[in-house]
Amino acid sequence: MSEYNFCYKYPHPAVTADCVIFGFDGFSIKVLLIQRGIEPFKGKWALPGGFMNIDETAEECAKRELEEETGLKNASVEQFYTFSDVNRDPRERVITVAHYALVKLAEVKGGDDAASARWFSMDEVPRLAFDHDRILRMAASRLKERICFEPIGFELLPEVFTMTELQNLYEAILEVKFDRRNFYSKMLKLGILVETEPRPEWASRRMPTKYRFNAAMYAELKQKGFRLEF
Amino acid sequence: MSEYNFCYKYPHPAVTADCVIFGFDGFSIKVLLIQRGIEPFKGKWALPGGFMNIDETAEECAKRELEEETGLKNASVEQFYTFSDVNRDPRERVITVAHYALVKLAEVKGGDDAASARWFSMDEVPRLAFDHDRILRMAASRLKERICFEPIGFELLPEVFTMTELQNLYEAILEVKFDRRNFYSKMLKLGILVETEPRPEWASRRMPTKYRFNAAMYAELKQKGFRLEF
DNA sequence: TAATTTTGCGTAAATTTAACGCAATAAAAT
């Protein structure tokens, strides 16, 4: 008896979910890739992801595969585009629902179909398997759009951070430079930042103020959106 | 011999493409629906759409189904979300790549699996088949977001139109009211409008200036985006 | 015939943005 036991009247494509996971090390944007442990493209770097089970949503699939292949748990992934070109995959017709997430950098390890997993700076990413180069490019461009209309950073930065670190994050994503003093006042005016402790009188200029996010205000701005013109 | 001839090692979901087609009649936003001619949900209204062929992309499928079911050709559809809830469809596991498009109102007619097709005002839309209510809601919300960052109207308005018609369009989509005089100057400043003919000296106030879009400028703004703050 | 509506064209005040100055001092260079 054949092992091909799932039969349909009409041909069905396979469906996968892939993940573009962004992180930030204080200076530049990183992306999490896995090295494929099986054919096709064995040995090549690729986005984490894999075939959808018949009883899970695309988002559930993305989270499951991400954890299986990299060890990263509870990322809050969001789908951004479905790639359905006919010859994306040499094995069979496969369409993929691509997701992205912003996470704090964490230790990752290969697992399941992934021989290994690690963070890459955006400018050191090698040629990827399948059409994953294209998927990554689109994710980066969506990230740029998003940063202008809702606050990010909460997901990417440590609990406590300086204004300079926040500015570095924005500059890394948007690939531009801002005037430090204007950035400073614009961010404070948004009201999503709170000083971690009152700055002492004697504090030196080289002990920068530390901030954390005001979660309530952050969520509200995320909800209703804003405009960062820069 | 069974008619179930397409067999796989693992279960595969079916994939469909659905279309949310928006139009504008000068006063309010319309959406194009079809009445289902076959089970399930026979007789219910639904979004145009259907199963993807194995050799076409989701976008091609959306366009094909749209033409088959409503007669509308060459709509420039764009995908906006993939719905993958497990029990969306009573027949089998179906995930759908939802698309939307802005078109000039045109005569439509039912065809193929659609008993009939017609335009509905957004506030007279009945309960739809499947999870199409949810899909429609998300499309409307995406349309609202989009209108603030890139010009629309070219797709929705007739060749030649008045400033008041353009304002009605924006007000209908965003569900707000603008000051006529500020809207007027803001739009002119964008540079995407050209007067169809020099306004004669003797023109009365009740013969409003007619505009058309400056295609080149329109495309450029579409490309690089802008911010309509309002 | 009088009141109302629509359209084009302004204008002034309030707000926001953009560009940059300056002092204190830590860190690095000489």
Added chain:
DNA sequence: ATTTTATTGCGTTAAATTTACGCAAAATTA
């Protein structure tokens, strides 16, 4: 040890933009 450079906080000012209206001409409606 001394000088130079870099970082941080806290401004200021001019330009640009947004917002809230005013007003008149003419068509429409009452």
